[in-house]
Amino acid sequence: MNQEEVLTRLKEELEMPLFNGKIEDKEYSEEEYQQLKADLVRYYDDYVRNVEN
Structure with missing residues (x-):
């Protein structure tokens, strides 16, 4: 797969x-x-979701 x-x-x-x-x-x-997908999900859980709570 390419970047796009x-x-x-x-x-x-x-x-x-x-x-x-x-x-x-x-x-x-x-x-x-x-x-890459797992890293993005982990980042979201660790940083974005924690800010929401």
């Missing part, structure tokens, strides 16, 4: 249509994509 495909897939899977993250312009394997 990864961003499109993240927007769909995370249900964040306005997400506009900055990621490296390279080819991503499925494993790299899953790690």
